[in-house]
Amino acid sequence: MKRELFLFLGVLCTLGIYSCKKSEVRNSVQVESMQSSNKSNPQMESTIFDPSGLISPSAHGTLDTFAKGFGFTEGPAVDQHGNVFFTDQPNDKIYKWDASSGLISLFLQGTGRSNGMEFDRDGNLIACADMHGEVWKIHPDGTHEVLVNNYGGKLLNGPNDVWINPVTGGMYFTDPMFPRGYWDNSDPRKIGNAPGWPPIYSEQGPGVAGNVYYLAPGSHTLMKVTTMAGWPATTALPNGIVGTPDGKKLYVNIWTGDATGKIWSFNINPDGTLSNMNVFVSSLTGGDGMSMDEKGNIYVSHSAGVTAFDPGGNRILNIPLGGSGSNNVFAGQNNKLLFITGPVDRVTGIKMNVKGVEKF
Numbered sequence: 001m002k003r004e005l006f007l008f009l010g011v012l013c014t015l016g017i018y019s020c021k022k023s024e025v026r027n028s029v030q031v032e033s034m035q036s037s038n039k040s041n042p043q044m045e046s047t048i049f050d051p052s053g054l055i056s057p058s059a060h061g062t063l064d065t066f067a068k069g070f071g072f073t074e075g076p077a078v079d080q081h082g083n084v085f086f087t088d089q090p091n092d093k094i095y096k097w098d099a100s101s102g103l104i105s106l107f108l109q110g111t112g113r114s115n116g117m118e119f120d121r122d123g124n125l126i127a128c129a130d131m132h133g134e135v136w137k138i139h140p141d142g143t144h145e146v147l148v149n150n151y152g153g154k155l156l157n158g159p160n161d162v163w164i165n166p167v168t169g170g171m172y173f174t175d176p177m178f179p180r181g182y183w184d185n186s187d188p189r190k191i192g193n194a195p196g197w198p199p200i201y202s203e204q205g206p207g208v209a210g211n212v213y214y215l216a217p218g219s220h221t222l223m224k225v226t227t228m229a230g231w232p233a234t235t236a237l238p239n240g241i242v243g244t245p246d247g248k249k250l251y252v253n254i255w256t257g258d259a260t261g262k263i264w265s266f267n268i269n270p271d272g273t274l275s276n277m278n279v280f281v282s283s284l285t286g287g288d289g290m291s292m293d294e295k296g297n298i299y300v301s302h303s304a305g306v307t308a309f310d311p312g313g314n315r316i317l318n319i320p321l322g323g324s325g326s327n328n329v330f331a332g333q334n335n336k337l338l339f340i341t342g343p344v345d346r347v348t349g350i351k352m353n354v355k356g357v358e359k360f
Contacts, residue, residue: 049318054308059351066097067104068346076329076341077117077125078358084331084339085125086347087114099333108142113182116161116289121169128173130158130180135173148215151222154203155189161240161289167247169217170272174252176237177208207234212252214272225274240290240300245357251280251298253287261287280313289327293354301325306340319350330356
C-alpha cells in the first residue's frame with residue numbers, strides 16, 4: 001500500500017494538507033463527477049494504451065474525479081457491496097466512497113496513519129498503520145485492535161500494504177522503510193534515519209531490512225517470508241502486493257525512484273511461506289499499490305499513472321493520470337470500476353470491461 005510522497009519527505013504533505021469536512025467532500029464529489037462524466041479528456045484519450053479493450057468503450061478518454069483536496073490519498077479497499085474505503089494519510093483519516101450514491105463521507109479520524117488496507121472475510125478493515133509500525137483490525141464501528149506491532153520483539157519499519165489470502169484468510173504485508181516526518185522525535189526509526197532520505201537504518205537488520213511478512217489466521221506472531229536467496233532485503237523497499245484468488249501466487253513490487261524497480265512473483269506454500277521467486281516485471285518506476293482483474297491481469301499504480309500487465313508480464317494497458325498514482329482497486333456495484341487513489345490529492349476512477357477479484 002507506497003513513493004513520491006515519501007521520496008520528498010513530507011513536502012507533498014506540507015503542500016497538500018487540507019481540512020476536509022464531510023459536507024465539503026460530498027459537494028466536491030457531486031461537482032467533479034458531473035463535470036468529468038460530461039466531458040472527455042482529449043489529452044488522456046490520445047495517450048491511453050488499451051489494445052485489449054479492458055476499458056469500457058463509454059469511458060475512453062474519461063477519467064472521473066470523485067473528490068479532491070485531500071492531503072495524499074492511499075489504501076483503497078473494497079467491501080462486499082462495492083464501496084471503497086481509502087485513506088488521507090497526512091490528515092490521519094479514512095473516508096468511505098459509497099458505490100450507490102457516489103458520495104464520500106468521513107469514516108474514521110485517528111487511524112494510526114493508515115496506509116494500505118483490505119477487508120477481511122468478516123467485514124473488518126485490515127490497515128497498515130505505520131505511525132507506530134502496527135497492523136490494525138478496524139471494526140465496522142470504528143474501534144480497532146492491534147494485530148501486530150513487532151517482529152522478533154523489534155519495531156517494524158512501517159507496514160505499507162496488505163493482501164489477504166481469500167482461501168486461508170492469512171495476511172501478507174510489505175514493510176519498507178519510508179521515513180515519516182510525523183513519527184515521534186524519540187522514535188528510533190526517525191533517529192536512525194535522520195535527516196530522513198535516503199533511509200539507511202532499520203530495527204530489523206542491516207540496511208533498510210525491507211521484507212514481506214505473513215500473519216496466519218488467529219495468530220499474533222509474524223513470519224518473515226522473504227528469506228530466500230536473491231531477495232535484496234538490505235536495499236529493498238517492498239510496496240504494492242496482490243495475490244491470485246485461488247491463493248496460490250503472490251506478487252510484490254519494489255519501489256525505486258528510477259526505472260530499476262521490479263514486480264516479483266512467488267508461489268504460496270500450504271504453510272504460508274513463499275517459494276519460486278521470479279522477476280515478473282522489470283524496469284518499473286515508482287511501483288505502488290496493485291490490484292487484479294478476473295483475467296489475472298495485474299494493475300500497478302506508479303509515478304505516471306496505472307499500468308496493467310497480463311499473466312505473462314506483458315504490458316497491456318496504460319492509464320496516464322497527469323501525476324503519480326498511489327493505489328487502485330476494482331469497485332462499484334458491478335465491480336467494473338477501477339477506483340484510483342491519485343494523483344496526489346484526489347480519488348479518480350474509470351469504467352472497465354472486466355471485474356476485479358478483491359471482494360470477499
